[in-house]
Amino acid sequence: MIFGSDNMLGASQQVLDAIVRANAGLAASYGADDWCAQATAELAKVFECQVDVFYVSTGTVANSLALSALVPPWGAVLCHHQAHIINDESSAPELFTGGARLIPINDRAGKLQPQALRDALAGAPHPPHNVLPRALSLTQASECGLVYSQEEVSALAAIAHDHDLRVHMDGARFANAVASLDCSPADVTWRAGVDVLCLGASKNGALMAEAIVFFDPELAEDFAYRVKRAGQMGAKGRFFGAQFCGWLQDDHWLSMAGHANAMAQRLEAALLKLPGVRATWPVQANEVFVLMPTALATRLRGAGAVFYDWHLNALPPGVTRQDDESFVRLVCGFGTQVEQIDALVAAAG
Amino acid sequence: MIFGSDNMLGASQQVLDAIVRANAGLAASYGADDWCAQATAELAKVFECQVDVFYVSTGTVANSLALSALVPPWGAVLCHHQAHIINDESSAPELFTGGARLIPINDRAGKLQPQALRDALAGAPHPPHNVLPRALSLTQASECGLVYSQEEVSALAAIAHDHDLRVHMDGARFANAVASLDCSPADVTWRAGVDVLCLGASKNGALMAEAIVFFDPELAEDFAYRVKRAGQMGAKGRFFGAQFCGWLQDDHWLSMAGHANAMAQRLEAALLKLPGVRATWPVQANEVFVLMPTALATRLRGAGAVFYDWHLNALPPGVTRQDDESFVRLVCGFGTQVEQIDALVAAAG
Amino acid sequence: MIFGSDNMLGASQQVLDAIVRANAGLAASYGADDWCAQATAELAKVFECQVDVFYVSTGTVANSLALSALVPPWGAVLCHHQAHIINDESSAPELFTGGARLIPINDRAGKLQPQALRDALAGAPHPPHNVLPRALSLTQASECGLVYSQEEVSALAAIAHDHDLRVHMDGARFANAVASLDCSPADVTWRAGVDVLCLGASKNGALMAEAIVFFDPELAEDFAYRVKRAGQMGAKGRFFGAQFCGWLQDDHWLSMAGHANAMAQRLEAALLKLPGVRATWPVQANEVFVLMPTALATRLRGAGAVFYDWHLNALPPGVTRQDDESFVRLVCGFGTQVEQIDALVAAAG
């Protein structure tokens, strides 16, 4: 009954097999190996275009490094006020961008709305006294477990580009979003105006691997220097490549994400049948956010369930937590099984 | 016949097995798992003392982060002019220390000499106009494949401490040094005055794992913030822990290093029998540095051998490369086999 | 009719005289001169305590450097959402703190309220994933021209200290606040819990000089290194000292500030008599914020008046700008004369 985070699982068997396979023999170091080359070729197919790809070990460094290619040290990145980059990555963005600023947009709609972005960009800037907004960061799936449609990404990216901002997508759960939308990965990235995607594999079946995918080769020009300088040019780069090879093969990544999404749907349905549990956000990816009686939350945890209380400012507008309620998040992953959901329901007694 | 670097090999079977074992089931994220706890307990045994340990993905980030705990942004790190931190890690040290400086000591003796260190520290400093030397970085085994004895480390560390410098050890090949010295790891680290050791496993049988080992708990106080901010707090931290568990178990790390050292001895002996090959530095760890006729180097490479030309400023004093000679480095690893050495000799024909 | 900013004036005659006097002869460089020593002794008298003082050339660098002594690179500074440090100093705070973050508090009360600060500090922090709040920055006089009383500073500082935050005061208009409160400078600084004050002279009669005044000697310990590294250790430091000597002598600084405040009162009274002009914030220092018919603003500017439109999010709660209104700020300085105010009224026709 572990619904704490999708990163509490290990790697999928297919990814692990690829690692074991890649381990045999000698290979060029620092990413100049065949596995990385093959992974990048696969990603080009997945995204139906030329891509420049860099492999790193965590989502935090992926996001921060990608942003460093988009904004100067006197620039700013606009993002949702609940974005992982502003809430959960310490000041890594400041470190890797050389001191650029994150500007939170206080949007309560669960994903960024065009008007909120326009408001944030309004007002006569006063250069060089202010920081200079130069990037928009979107999280797909969003901070509240919602998924941006192609139209929604396009609308936001168009506003961004109109203001000389580049568009970064934090895709820690990109696989879940694509599985949910059932669209081409290209449709919700470069075709919709995304300039760089941080494609997360670690939360969805990899051991430790993230890909920074540039759709604009100019942005990637000096990027190897940034990767090296961040201490991310792993000597045995083949293991990043191998993970992605295993992850992408036969749409494994989408199967895993689809499974996690389905489990989340099932979990939500089961929870909503329990007395006193109230829906908050619709479940569109692999995260379930509900209000539940605190007594119930306590009982479930007492029975061994793991899930986190969530930030109250992430509640939908108009929804208020009662004194005896808890606002909680439950996450499903590639390894979540029906039995765990059944056990949770049983524990609710 | 791959003698290019010890990082061209994959992981040892024992390390890989530990990863596979750790993959099963759920685990707490971000290093709060049992594998990391066990690895740290093992390291405490290995070093015969309390240690604060942080696991990261590369040697570059290990060194840079460790140094950031020793020197302020207006400080300086003294190191050998051939040190990996100054030659091969881009400006990662500057990034992670917030702009501290590396000061090269032009010592030609293959490892730092006390007098050279004293000279570098001489002269009336002029604070706050100058940068402030606050750390000494030693590489064990050294840049020329030599090993610092306990007495040598102690002598250097004593000078450093007398000048208010802390002592950092870049232990990318620490295992090879310990295997060579056949001493307790404690003897050449904290007992000799080392404050923090970057213990490299990646070059010696791990897949991707380095441990930053603090012997002074004060230095480790805020270090989790540094690790997080560097994008090194891997969600699935258990895989760092697992690698070290496998690596340390039954002195596996020392066996592998001892094997690599023995292979290097054998390789040197074989090379020196070839016509025109001249020794430069004694082989004390797993690296062999020789001068060889360029024609021979070409022939060997033509037969598939991989090894690198080396920096001429790394030649011992008094040794000069002739016009028709190449100064080359050959490295043995845990997986190097006698057959490869025999094949090399055969190729020399 | 120049009410654009108090920095559009030059230096007062008394300050200029001190510069001319200090120019004669030779003096030790880098702040080791008699003028700096005397200025610091005067400041100790003004603040009735031992102080560590560092002189720099701008308010931006004063604030950023002072904050760098309070927060680590993974720390955060809480401040009013209209604070100069977050709106008008580019990313200088990030540069000098090594990448710490400014967190805006969206308080609409014209100066920070204790409850808003408590709210910003509420919620279980999640170290090391979040940035760590370690400083509160207050602006005295405030962003809306209001003045914090000793009780108000004390209340905020107490909350800050309870949460392990140090207290920074941006005193670009500190003289105006003290003149308005008619209190001892000590009362609204260290006696109320302020740890470091950036005492601005440039906006109030100096040529180019700001003093960073530490009330806690520990915070000042390494500060000379920060000043040097910021390129602020001026060779001819005596000119900073001389400006402050002239500025402090015979309470010149308070006389000038008192005059500016009185002019602001008079200006407000005159403006409020004009048809359609509406008050917004009470005038407590030297800034006047009013809503006026846009037609009037246009007429005044046509007649040569200089003043700026102001940010709408700085309006008091409940006050709304009408479509035909402008929200404007007018600033008085030590050199503002009654005739200018009369001329403005006359121009209003």
Add this chain to the structure above:
Amino acid sequence: MIFGSDNMLGASQQVLDAIVRANAGLAASYGADDWCAQATAELAKVFECQVDVFYVSTGTVANSLALSALVPPWGAVLCHHQAHIINDESSAPELFTGGARLIPINDRAGKLQPQALRDALAGAPHPPHNVLPRALSLTQASECGLVYSQEEVSALAAIAHDHDLRVHMDGARFANAVASLDCSPADVTWRAGVDVLCLGASKNGALMAEAIVFFDPELAEDFAYRVKRAGQMGAKGRFFGAQFCGWLQDDHWLSMAGHANAMAQRLEAALLKLPGVRATWPVQANEVFVLMPTALATRLRGAGAVFYDWHLNALPPGVTRQDDESFVRLVCGFGTQVEQIDALVAAAG
């Protein structure tokens, strides 16, 4: 008898008069005033070309900011091992460049030699593992008081440009060099390949003012952001402009520098007549380096003379200090008078 440094003098009367003149009335803030505009127009005449000019308060910040426009954070700046930027500016270069590295060239010839530069650039670089040399910094007049001729600057700049390095000139004593060469300022800057000059006025008659002069407009594109972010966009920018107006008017800067140079010649001649005093470097600008009996140095200082012992590694090749000798530097400035030199000689008794 103050020969410690040229920064121990105040401002010249002509510069001071300009400040006093500029003080009257109101002016636009942040450098948008008429004085700055006029100063820049004058500099365009002086350099016979379009220039982009930014005014800052110290040489340290001028050099560091200028370099930040030339090298990325993973880049390196080559400079003489005695350069002010590497020896006397703390880690300001690292701070403002975002962590780029200074690489010292151990040239003993008193000014950089083409061969030493070529050697430093030799060797196969190994990107992105190494830092990337992207700028050469020359000091004019040099660290040993020598002056680079147009041919010498051209030769070095040509090598630099051939290797994709831009050329920075630290012109803290540029006026002395031009006065010594009696050439057009353009000849030893952009016509010889200099991309950006830090033109120092503080050491030669200004109060506190340095100009960063870009000869390539592309380098200046984002520079206002760098200046602002460095806390160098002084509110009352007119005072920088006024100083340069006064400094440049009627070739005042060259007259002052010429006087200082002449005094240095005279001082050297007088010193060399004293028993036991030995020349080291020829006097080409306003600095005198000699070896003198330590007993003499003590006697002179006892009589009130101020001058500094100098770094032994700045001695010319082949010249060795005897045990009873001191290697000392004496500096003349715009205000040095014959009487001081006579008094020094008299004190030598």
